[in-house]
Amino acid sequence: MKTSDILYLLAHPNQLRAIIQWKIWHNPLHERNIEKESPTLRRCFEFLDLTSRSFSAVIQELCPELCVSVALFYLILRGLDTIEDDMTIPLGIKEPLLRSFDEILEKEGWSFDGNGPKEKDRQLLVEFYTVIKEFALLPESHRVIIKDITKKMGNGMADYANNAEHNVNGVNTVADYDLYCYYVAGLVGDGLTRLFVDTGKANPALLERPHLINSMGLFLQKTNIIRDYREDLDDKRRFWPKEIWTKHIEKYEELPLPENEEAALNCISEMCLNSLQHADECLFYLAGIKDQSVFNFTAIPQVMAIATLALVFRNKDVFQKNVKIPKGEACELMIEVGNLRSTCDIFRKYMKIIHKKNTPKDPNYLNISVTLGKVEQFIESIFPTPVEPKAVAARAQMRATGETPEQAAAAKKETMLLIGAIVATLSVISGIMIFVAWLMGARFDIAFQELRKGSFRPPGYNPVADAPHGEL
Numbered sequence: 001m002k003t004s005d006i007l008y009l010l011a012h013p014n015q016l017r018a019i020i021q022w023k024i025w026h027n028p029l030h031e032r033n034i035e036k037e038s039p040t041l042r043r044c045f046e047f048l049d050l051t052s053r054s055f056s057a058v059i060q061e062l063c064p065e066l067c068v069s070v071a072l073f074y075l076i077l078r079g080l081d082t083i084e085d086d087m088t089i090p091l092g093i094k095e096p097l098l099r100s101f102d103e104i105l106e107k108e109g110w111s112f113d114g115n116g117p118k119e120k121d122r123q124l125l126v127e128f129y130t131v132i133k134e135f136a137l138l139p140e141s142h143r144v145i146i147k148d149i150t151k152k153m154g155n156g157m158a159d160y161a162n163n164a165e166h167n168v169n170g171v172n173t174v175a176d177y178d179l180y181c182y183y184v185a186g187l188v189g190d191g192l193t194r195l196f197v198d199t200g201k202a203n204p205a206l207l208e209r210p211h212l213i214n215s216m217g218l219f220l221q222k223t224n225i226i227r228d229y230r231e232d233l234d235d236k237r238r239f240w241p242k243e244i245w246t247k248h249i250e251k252y253e254e255l256p257l258p259e260n261e262e263a264a265l266n267c268i269s270e271m272c273l274n275s276l277q278h279a280d281e282c283l284f285y286l287a288g289i290k291d292q293s294v295f296n297f298t299a300i301p302q303v304m305a306i307a308t309l310a311l312v313f314r315n316k317d318v319f320q321k322n323v324k325i326p327k328g329e330a331c332e333l334m335i336e337v338g339n340l341r342s343t344c345d346i347f348r349k350y351m352k353i354i355h356k357k358n359t360p361k362d363p364n365y366l367n368i369s370v371t372l373g374k375v376e377q378f379i380e381s382i383f384p385t386p387v388e389p390k391a392v393a394a395r396a397q398m399r400a401t402g403e404t405p406e407q408a409a410a411a412k413k414e415t416m417l418l419i420g421a422i423v424a425t426l427s428v429i430s431g432i433m434i435f436v437a438w439l440m441g442a443r444f445d446i447a448f449q450e451l452r453k454g455s456f457r458p459p460g461y462n463p464v465a466d467a468p469h470g471e472l
Helices: 003-011 013-025 037-051 051-058 064-085 090-101 124-125 126-133 140-160 164-169 174-198 204-208 211-227 230-232 258-276 278-287 292-312 327-336 340-357 365-382 388-400 405-439 444-453
Strands: none
Touching: 003 124, 013 327, 037 051, 037 064, 037 126, 051 064, 051 292, 064 090, 064 124, 064 126, 064 140, 064 292, 090 140, 124 126, 124 340, 140 174, 164 278, 164 444, 174 204, 174 211, 174 327, 204 211, 211 258, 211 278, 211 292, 258 292, 258 365, 278 292, 278 340, 278 365, 292 327, 292 340
């Protein structure tokens, strides 16, 4: 661990505690029985650890009916992605590989060593025969689902690889952006959902709402695309849609320039807005999950995404480096996720951060506020905020008088001030009149003496006529 990381954790003790809690006291819902696994399956899980540290942990905690199937599904798509991402592979070799990758899953002993030496996941394809061997042992229904998604994704990737315009200029329209994210992430959600439903771990009604499934993948993928701007730019790749960035700047490569800072921040906020539009549907999808391990598997990436979105929102560092949430914060999120309510609370927490960073100077200020409000309204519809007795009384008062408690308090204050002003005015006038009378020679001392003696009689007083009967 770097010195800077240690200093950061010392300054954030809650995150340090979360790391220790996750590493030492976290009890997985399900654990692999490594002793019963074949050497090839153990090797597959080793590849899982090498290719994705974040997904590997949650995959290995899935229930036994899904753990191996999802792990192999991930490795198959990772192999496909490794071919698609490698720009050293000639298109004449790459395209047929992508389009036939689903058939390769049936070819015992197949391997591929055509990746460039710098490709970090090339060894997975070199030993891909281990994945193929274990894939053949999966339930037939799972193999059908995985092959179907692999075929669709491979053909989608081949279409983009063969698209010269895309290779040169990147993504053009928002519609193209959505389609690209569907091929690389939405399809993954489709396949996973079918696996969940097949094993009885999710509500079958989810399959009737493909837009919810698609949103799960798009929310993750779009957030990662925003975060990875610098890395992709260095690799000469453009995934931010031209339809968005041309509203703010003329050349995509000029977003990091200091003189373009305000335009760049407005551009990144519009990209975040595009991603946020999927947030409420992600929460809706999570309501259809029945199994705790599957819920953790699907919810953890989503809370990581909303946390990342809050971090990159109007953050100029995105244009200079790859920005990621700290490990301690990631551990906090994994610990906090337990059910739909806690997941919604996490979304609320990070939406407040986005709302606070939102600024009226941004052209999309209102649209961002409305989108955040829409997600908040959805959360409120399933988990209404508890109403306190005082709030109930306040509502009753408003219905009876037409005034809110604040308005009633203000009216009372104004009345008291008015009475005070009247009393003060009468006091001043009385004082002036007494003072004037004194100047004109009035003997107030004699009047006070008569009052004390009780002998003071007003003019015209008749003691006989005015006395009560029986006192004379």
